[in-house]
Amino acid sequence: MQQVPVxxxxxxxxxxVTAISIWIGxxxxxxxVQASLQAPLVDGFFNVMFTIAIALFLVVEGTILIFLVKFRxxxxxxxxxxxxxxNVPLEIFWTAIPTVIVLCLGIYxxxxxxxxxxxxxxxxxxxxxxxxxxxxxxxxxxxSDTEATTAPTIGIGASPQTLNKPADLVVDVKGIQxxxxxxxPDSGITSGELHIPVGADVQLNLxxxxxxxSFWVPNFRLKQDALPGIPTELRFVATKPGTYPVVCAELCxxxxxxxxxxVIVHTPEEYDSWRTENQIAQQQNLNQVVAVNxxxxxxxxxxxxxxxxxxxxxxxxxxxxxGQERHD
Numbered sequence: 001m002q003q004v005p006v007x008x009x010x011x012x013x014x015x016x017v018t019a020i021s022i023w024i025g026x027x028x029x030x031x032x033v034q035a036s037l038q039a040p041l042v043d044g045f046f047n048v049m050f051t052i053a054i055a056l057f058l059v060v061e062g063t064i065l066i067f068l069v070k071f072r073x074x075x076x077x078x079x080x081x082x083x084x085x086x087n088v089p090l091e092i093f094w095t096a097i098p099t100v101i102v103l104c105l106g107i108y109x110x111x112x113x114x115x116x117x118x119x120x121x122x123x124x125x126x127x128x129x130x131x132x133x134x135x136x137x138x139x140x141x142x143x144s145d146t147e148a149t150t151a152p153t154i155g156i157g158a159s160p161q162t163l164n165k166p167a168d169l170v171v172d173v174k175g176i177q178x179x180x181x182x183x184x185p186d187s188g189i190t191s192g193e194l195h196i197p198v199g200a201d202v203q204l205n206l207x208x209x210x211x212x213x214s215f216w217v218p219n220f221r222l223k224q225d226a227l228p229g230i231p232t233e234l235r236f237v238a239t240k241p242g243t244y245p246v247v248c249a250e251l252c253x254x255x256x257x258x259x260x261x262x263v264i265v266h267t268p269e270e271y272d273s274w275r276t277e278n279q280i281a282q283q284q285n286l287n288q289v290v291a292v293n294x295x296x297x298x299x300x301x302x303x304x305x306x307x308x309x310x311x312x313x314x315x316x317x318x319x320x321x322x323g324q325e326r327h328d
Contacts, residue, residue, distance in 0.1 A: 017058045025051025035219040035244055035265065037237040038116045038156075042221035045112050052101060116222075117235055120157040152205055152233035155224045159235075167203035167235060169196060175206070175213030175226040177252060178259040189278045194263040197271035198241050204234040214250035217263055223249055238265040 025047050034040060113119070158165065171194065172183040182191045196202050206215055208226040215234060216223040219242075224234040248259035266274060 013062070017055055017062070021051050021055035021058060024054050031221075032219050033240070033242075034221070035238055035240040035242060036217075036221065037239055039219070039221040039239075041112045041115050045108060048108065049105065052105075115159060117157045117159040117162075120159075120163055152231040154227075154230065155206070155233035155235075156222065157233055157235050162201055162235075165201075168200040170203045170205065171196075172205045173207070173215065173226065175208040175215065175248065175252075175259075177210050178248070178255040180213075180215070180246060180248075180259070180261045184275075187275055187279055189275065189282060191278070193261055194246065195271065195274050196238055196263065196265055197268045198238050198265050199268070201237050202235065206232045206234060211252050212250050213248050213252050213259070216247045216249040217244055218247070219244040220263075225250060238263075241265045241267055241270075 174181045182194050206226040208228045213226040243262050243264050246261045
């Protein structure tokens with residue numbers, strides 16, 4: 001019986017490994033549902049890397065298993081192994097292949113970063129929050145700091161398709177220990193959740209009051225640090241209505257794990273309705289506060305009526321007040 005050449009076995013193994021790695025790399029369920037225009041770009045790059053990783057895993061582990069069986073020590077065999085000094089062509093081969101792979105992935109990643117807007121983070125003013133400055137109001141002091149007039153120069157900005165075009169919606173986002181505060185300069189709304197319309201080009205102007213935080217929306221495949229004193233930007237387009245988690249991805253203190261909120265993507269009609277309702281509700285709250293002499297209230301008492309609308313817990317409110325008092 002004629003022996004099958006090693007080259008033929010290698011060819012067959014290569015075809016099998018390629019087919020398996022491509023199928024797994026393109027059909028895994030490791031990523032959450034895509035909900036932004038940028039998500040397919042990131043997923044495409046991830047799928048390529050995952051496909052290569054599966055192929056390398058199968059080749060390396062498969063070779064180990066074959067060698068464990070084929071070249072195992074036989075019973076009664078006490079002889080020495082063959083003296084193998086090395087193979088220069090093989091060394092060059094398995095050094096060159098990873099080098100080429102890494103270079104190609106690097107070029108691909110730069111292109112994805114550019115398509116997402118990573119080369120154009122700067123653009124529009126980091127606008128201040130139009131919040132009424134009542135005596136003892138920590139909200140006003142929290143949302144409007146000195147960096148509010150500085151244009152962001154770090155982050156994910158306009159994509160090549162939206163370059164030099166203003167965003168449809170600008171939201172000022174501030175990270176504090178341990179909550180996210182969202183302010184809408186065009187309407188004066190302040191919230192503890194991010195509400196945006198589907199299909200709108202949204203620009204988040206990020207900042208931090210105390211330590212470094214990181215604004216991460218897994219479904220958008222986007223993450224950007226919020227830095228004290230240095231405004232950053234995150235610009236994206238949501239493509240699917242729904243409610244998605246927002247997580248702080250930077251260790252920011254003892255309660256870092258609880259620094260979570262959500263982004264709610266509305267249809268345009270739902271977003272207009274939400275904005276109208278919140279403008280009316282916050283105006284009513286402001287009128288109620290004006291009817292009371294703010295000088296007679298502590299900071300916590302002054303802010304208490306607003307915490308429910310903003311989605312801020314009592315513990316977070318207390319942390320804000322203490323932090324602001326220390327700052328003062």
